[in-house]
Amino acid sequence: MTDDRNAEAAHEGDDRGTRGTAATKPRYGMAAIVAFMTRTAWHVRKSVLILCLLEGVAAAGTGILDLFVAPTILGTIERHDPLSTTVAAVVAFTAGLMLCGALTGWVEMNTLFGRIEVRMSLLRRISGKQASTSYPNTLDTRFNEAGAKAKDCCASNQSAGEGIWHTLATLLTNVLGFAAYLTVLSGLDLWMVVLVLATTVASYALSHRLNAWGYRHRDEERRSKKRLRYLFDTGTGRDYAKDIRLFGLGRWIDELWDGAMRVYRGFLTRREGIYMWANIADVALTAARNGIAYAYLIAMALDHGLTAARFLLYFTAVTGFATWMEGILDQCSQLHRQSIDLSMLREFLEWPEPFRFDDGEPLAKASDDHYEIRLDGVSFRYQGADRDVLHDVNLTIWPGEKIAIVGLNGAGKTTLVKLVAGFLEPTEGGVLLNGVDIRRYNRRDYYELFEAVFQDFSVLDATVAQNVAQRVDGIDPVRVRRCLNQAGLSDDVAALPHGIDTQIGRQIYEDGVELSGGQTQRLMLARALYKDAPILLLDEPTAALDPIAEDAIYRRYRDMAAGRTSLFISHRLASTRFCDRILYMEHGRIVEDGTHESLLAQGGRYARLFEVQRHYYETDADVAGRKGDDDDAR
Numbered sequence: 001m002t003d004d005r006n007a008e009a010a011h012e013g014d015d016r017g018t019r020g021t022a023a024t025k026p027r028y029g030m031a032a033i034v035a036f037m038t039r040t041a042w043h044v045r046k047s048v049l050i051l052c053l054l055e056g057v058a059a060a061g062t063g064i065l066d067l068f069v070a071p072t073i074l075g076t077i078e079r080h081d082p083l084s085t086t087v088a089a090v091v092a093f094t095a096g097l098m099l100c101g102a103l104t105g106w107v108e109m110n111t112l113f114g115r116i117e118v119r120m121s122l123l124r125r126i127s128g129k130q131a132s133t134s135y136p137n138t139l140d141t142r143f144n145e146a147g148a149k150a151k152d153c154c155a156s157n158q159s160a161g162e163g164i165w166h167t168l169a170t171l172l173t174n175v176l177g178f179a180a181y182l183t184v185l186s187g188l189d190l191w192m193v194v195l196v197l198a199t200t201v202a203s204y205a206l207s208h209r210l211n212a213w214g215y216r217h218r219d220e221e222r223r224s225k226k227r228l229r230y231l232f233d234t235g236t237g238r239d240y241a242k243d244i245r246l247f248g249l250g251r252w253i254d255e256l257w258d259g260a261m262r263v264y265r266g267f268l269t270r271r272e273g274i275y276m277w278a279n280i281a282d283v284a285l286t287a288a289r290n291g292i293a294y295a296y297l298i299a300m301a302l303d304h305g306l307t308a309a310r311f312l313l314y315f316t317a318v319t320g321f322a323t324w325m326e327g328i329l330d331q332c333s334q335l336h337r338q339s340i341d342l343s344m345l346r347e348f349l350e351w352p353e354p355f356r357f358d359d360g361e362p363l364a365k366a367s368d369d370h371y372e373i374r375l376d377g378v379s380f381r382y383q384g385a386d387r388d389v390l391h392d393v394n395l396t397i398w399p400g401e402k403i404a405i406v407g408l409n410g411a412g413k414t415t416l417v418k419l420v421a422g423f424l425e426p427t428e429g430g431v432l433l434n435g436v437d438i439r440r441y442n443r444r445d446y447y448e449l450f451e452a453v454f455q456d457f458s459v460l461d462a463t464v465a466q467n468v469a470q471r472v473d474g475i476d477p478v479r480v481r482r483c484l485n486q487a488g489l490s491d492d493v494a495a496l497p498h499g500i501d502t503q504i505g506r507q508i509y510e511d512g513v514e515l516s517g518g519q520t521q522r523l524m525l526a527r528a529l530y531k532d533a534p535i536l537l538l539d540e541p542t543a544a545l546d547p548i549a550e551d552a553i554y555r556r557y558r559d560m561a562a563g564r565t566s567l568f569i570s571h572r573l574a575s576t577r578f579c580d581r582i583l584y585m586e587h588g589r590i591v592e593d594g595t596h597e598s599l600l601a602q603g604g605r606y607a608r609l610f611e612v613q614r615h616y617y618e619t620d621a622d623v624a625g626r627k628g629d630d631d632d633a634r
């Protein structure tokens, strides 16, 4: 069920992203992007800019020397110059060509690492933005889509984030070559120049129009590839291995793959058909241009005594001139495409932050660690949703209070906790810390007040101790062990081959151990305790535990929460008896608020739900109680 949802989400996200791309115009044009990349290279590695200039000049030098070499040598022979003049010309051209070739080779060898470094610096900025952006952005499909595209821009040596340097160098080569060849052609009839210009522009315009088809349809291609990649990953991934063997999932995936492949093949066939016409048009226009140039130059040779050397020079210039022009137009459109991609990257880096970080007020630590959090008329609606999830919630969490939040699925419990923790911004109302709206503070300082266990785990492939302390150096092993003990994981960790230094996970370490869901949840609990923050948030911290382990955690709960304020979401009402106050939520509202006893006496929804669960918990608690007593005795 979850897997199906993921699959749908992947496609939906893709479609949304496509529409988003088609609808949004890039904010930055070519000049702004070239300036942005130049600034980036200037800060990261200046040599990239110098080498880019040299690459352009060296390649243009080769092209210009190529134009003159044969006509010049032929000229010395035609004019019956002394042999030494011919030899000198050959030597000079050879030396010049060798110099340009050597320079080109040297630049190619030395520019790669600098360009990669600049690209990596962009990637670092992208991942930095993703890691530190305001939490609501991480829920925004447009933000995530823009992030994925920004990463695509820096994915390889050919991507816009690195390819732009080659484009700029090639553009420079073509501009220099164009200027040199134009100077030569100015010695010819003006009509010849116009003819060359006109046929080149026509051929370019046509091929550009047809080639642009591929670019316009790149999202269609991306979508096809994404579908194929998703199916491939699903079919080969470990997550689905059991279901593939147990159900007909393998056959189903094959059918989906065939369907996706058919769509992709159809796209490629359409594209190749269109590109074929671009090539045919280009060949026809080139043949026309060269034919007319030949006829004109032959007429000049016959009627006006044009020498063989000049004939060769002009003919090379006519055909070469078109190549330079095409080069300029090609590189401009390449630069245009890369600018669109890089504009997306830049827009992503500048994506607005709804929260204040370094520009917010620093949050001074309260000397007594007493923090009062108040939700003042808070309503909340997720982006894109058509109704509020929380409605006008007023709640004060007093310092040191232990609050349980209960209610059926979808009541808004997790959302409420996320608002308290400052992950979401209320649509209406505000969250106040000791009477001050938290929007004023640096949000990172605010997060320092919380330790938490959420439903989704974030365990890295690293040691147990590192996962608890969230660092590599400066880990306090005594504190790690104490927290593992509080979280009820000491015995399990002691049984591991290297205790707290055992590697978890097998993605990086072949001999890493894999923890069960319950063990991972307790590891997350130990991590929360290690942070030793004044407010503890627990979002169903025992959902993956068996009833005995769960009860053991509840028994320790008072200890864990001692000296802290705590907010505790639970489905199991038996656990709430350890709390000072219980909030019962329904449809985004707190409908009952009181102690376990007062709510039972009230005989409302909490009491009814408790009654439903009572039998189950009595049975579990009896068993667990006995086990818990055994644990305590040990």
Ligand code: ADP
Pocket: 139, 382, 383, 385, 389, 407, 408, 409, 410, 411, 412, 413, 414, 415, 416
């Ligand atoms: P609970 O924790 O009580 O089960 P939640 O706070 O997780 O409830 O969810 C409350 C409502 O908000 C549900 O209807 C859920 O579908 C919706 N919701 C939760 N997360 C999101 C999200 N990221 N985007 C849109 N709706 C969401």
